[in-house]
Amino acid sequence: MSKNNGEYLIIRNDNKYEVIIGLEVHAQVLSESKLFSTSSTKFGSEPNTQVSLVDAAFPGMLPVINEHCIKQAVKTGIGLKAKINKRSIFDRKNYFYADLPQGYQISQYKNPIVGEGSVTLDMPNGEKNIGIERLHLEQDAGKSIHDIDPQSTLVDLNRSGVALMEIVSKPDLRSLDEVNAYIKKLRSIMRYLGTCDGNMQEGSLRADVNVSVRKKGDKKLGTRCEIKNVNSIKFMQMAIDFEANRQVDVIEEGGSIDQETRLFDTKKNETRSMRSKEDAHDYRYFPDPDLLPLELNDNYIDQIKKDIPELPDEKKKRFIEKFKLSPYEANILVSDIEISKYFEEVSKNSDVKLATNWITGELFALLNEKNIEITESPISSKNLSKLINLIKDGTISGKIAKSVFEIMRDGDKDPITIVEEKGLKQQSDPKELENLIDKVITENPKNVEAYKSGKDKLFGFFVGQVMKNSNGKANPKLVNEILKKKLK
């Protein structure tokens, strides 16, 4: 494998292979209730406690569409710069499985609610657009649990009927980094819109991954394999890497790729054949006669458009223009809506440059260390803003600020109070500083002599001594100035 110039190529026997990736992302719609029933969608509840008669497919039960989910899908479509289809149709996808009570999944097949759109990725070598083929709404299935009872499979229908948006990309992705960026960007857009929480641990975001390979320069796409239901970016990357290499090996050995559905085994880090094209299910799609075609009018769509918040791309542009941030900094700060909110709150009353550095530096390190989201940050934006202002107005030095930060992280204490209580205020009185400096000079005659005879490096030693004697509180800028004069 080679990653030169950001290119992801597989090289075998002097042949260079390009990897073509398309993703079908299943994003759980953020909604209190299910797509066609009023059951709760809350995660982590006791098994089978959020199941209505409709979800369990009792005789005579009928689906009734949850208007909120439609709105969420339209919002997401707008966020993907996609065409909103004013007429869409719910179809039945028929297959038997224990966790599919109806014996069919209600999905959208030929007429999805959202058509073509695109997502812009910021890659190290520039922007790249990934095409969106479509977005459609569908029901999630229940969960079959095979490892609790050795004799039987248990079924939990809490998830049965929960609304999913299936977002299908065009086969435009070419590397593992692009897959990473794409998923993160999708997630970011949906979190901005409040249409999906993007929580991969809870299964709110999963993907089927389509992979094919072709010799570099070939125009025709190779035969693809679909890897089902991969639930983290890391696993997606591992699965793609394994699968692409497997396909190259097959081709290099003179074989050809069979179109098939494969499973990714996270423990063995390999993909395995699940079923071939010949064994593919015949889902017998047909329009669900229990539901009328979904018709949206312009007014409805326009109303939703009006409520669309500023999305990451626009926010990034604004941050660069307004705050003079670098594209790199802006990217980091807009990547997540909560980070951008935090940043805007801090920078509203504080120096932007310092705010950027403190958030992306100290604060991110803290969040990483604690493995928490910015919304759970122990330091509020208000207090971080105060801390930055203390640095900016010279009350404390950057170094002292770090120790104040260390105290703040354990309880979001007001930095002004900390500085006062601990007496950490910077010493900026020239008289006091002169006293300190004189003391150091008197106590180190040898070093003074050495310095004066040309050992410039010793300057640092004097600064250090002064700082040490002041318990770090001496204003370093002033100390420098006065020292220079005194040691002339």
Place this chain on the structure above:
Amino acid sequence: MSNITDLKLVELVDKIKKKELSSTEVTTAFIERSKKSKKLNAYISENYENAIKKAKIFDQKPDFKKRLPGIPIAVKDLFCTKNIRTTAGSKILENFVPTYESTVTQNILDEGGIIIGKLNCDEFAMGSSNETSYFGNVQNPVSENLVPGGSSGGSSSALAAKLTPATIGTDTGGSIRQPASFTGTVGLKPTYGSCSRYGIVAFASSLDQAGPMTHDVKDCSLMLEIMSTYDTKDSTSVEFKRENYLNNLNENIKGKKIGIPKEYRVDGMPKEIDELWEKGIKIIKENGGEIIEISLPNTNYALPTYYIVAPAEASSNLARYDGVKYGFRSKGENLIDMYEKTRSEGFGDEVKRRIMIGTYVLSSGYYDAYYLKAQKVRRLIKNDFDEVYKKVDAILTPSTPSSAFKIGEKLNDPVSMYLNDIFTVPINLAGLPAISIPAGHDKKGYPLGLQVIGKAFDEQSILNIAFALEKNINFKNNITDWWIK
């Protein structure tokens, strides 16, 4: 006074309101007669004890504002009824007791109705003779070993035999009108979207409609009024102005334009049905109605279209009966084996036949040729009606191409059985309302019916036309109580 069970629904309501009869008296009378009529096999489940209890409660504190004050009523076993076993005539639901009530039966309960039992029907409403029921054949009270029609065969039999003063059925391709016609009773299939499908065991969702079955048009109007409500629990329910059908009922059809479709004059139709039709035409003319010859050119394609669309939907609707959640389950080696055994043993032959047809016509490679084409033809059939309704107010046809046949006569000839629905099926495909009223007898003395088809949501017009026909025909059902020893 004559027998309580000889009274019609509207008469019973009147007598209860006037306190001439109590609910307990009425309920007991119908239950007693039902008990003596086991030979008809009209019931699948009886709710007698509970019903009498409810009648007594009603009598203690009667509410005469209700439109069915303490009226006992037996319903087709396709309606889910809370705490009363609901089987759909199938082994697969043999022990299924719903925890919920269908909207239509709830409407009846809300008006003071009391459910005395669940009536036999073809398995999942798939049949025209009630012979596909897991719970056995139903006798037509008209004559021994005669089918009562289907799929609402238990309903038509119980009604004609006066085991219930009125009943409700469901009609997917004629399942209310054909059995009504076979038993000399009135049956109405409302416009698709009039009555909620919530809680009705689904056969073919785009065709299924619940409707009343009664002794006369007046009773039918009252029942429709109660059954037909807009329901947000059914996405295909339609919000439209529902009339006071009974209040507005009148036999004045002066100036009404009635269409006679030439395509319904099928080859080999018995002469007596032709004569019956002529009789109807004569009455319309005599009462000031105008008869207009019309053409519904795609009528011939209705039956094949129906036998693609209905099985396709059924094959999917019946997928939920898999032994996992409720109903009958057979032991299997693994999940697939359990499915196969459960469904092989739980479903009868006709249901399996239709599941297979439906699965086939939806299969990839066949979908376009069958299902998609059928949907297009369905649209053409509907267009035919739209076109003639520019010229006429309603359409008059026979209800069936023959009178009731003997039990077993057509059981092994599905195509001949399916042909029975030739006059009723196009109406379901077009989603229109139609009523069958008894209009005469054939030479065997079996009842024959006439069908009045209306414009969408114009149930009032067909009720009025049927009312006029009924007055002039003055049909008498000659039913002897041969099944009661």
